[in-house]
Amino acid sequence: MSTVYHRPADPSGNDSYVRPLFADRCQAGFPSPATDYAEQELDLNSYCISRPAATFFLRASGESMNQAGVQNGDLLVVDRAEKPQHGDIVIAEIDGEFTVKRLLLRPRPALEPVSDSPEFR
Numbered sequence: 001m002s003t004v005y006h007r008p009a010d011p012s013g014n015d016s017y018v019r020p021l022f023a024d025r026c027q028a029g030f031p032s033p034a035t036d037y038a039e040q041e042l043d044l045n046s047y048c049i050s051r052p053a054a055t056f057f058l059r060a061s062g063e064s065m066n067q068a069g070v071q072n073g074d075l076l077v078v079d080r081a082e083k084p085q086h087g088d089i090v091i092a093e094i095d096g097e098f099t100v101k102r103l104l105l106r107p108r109p110a111l112e113p114v115s116d117s118p119e120f121r
Contacts, residue, residue: 054081058091058098064113064120065089065100076100089114 049055060074068089070076076091084090086105091098101111113120 048077049079051079051081055079058100060100063117064115065102066115066117068102068114070100 045052056078058076058078060070060072060076063072066072070089078091084103086103088103089100090103090111091100092103092111093099099111102114104110104112
């Protein structure tokens with residue numbers, strides 16, 4: 001399957017990044033026939049970013065969070081305005097470097113790696 005999609009540049013200078021959203025669901029089990037029909041458009045800015053001034057992106061590096069679904073090379077969307085809760089995956093700055101870990105507030109505050117690698121247990 002190949003899909004060609006083109007949207008003319010927005011003359012208003014809007015910073016949106018609109019991509020096609022296909023009507024079909026993606027099978028997690030057995031494959032199903034694919035279609036080239038786009039149901040609607042999806043603006044990734046409005047879908048992923050609720051507070052642009054507080055949002056930045058980072059690329060994940062390493063394997064310490066692979067069991068939490070954060071893989072080496074993943075693009076992380078970070079909203080600094082979110083108040084972290086116990087158990088959340090957070091980006092922390094430690095000694096001038098960023099790290100992604102699970103935040104534990106109980107029994108005492110800690111940042112925990114979530115990996116299947118024995119190196120991080």
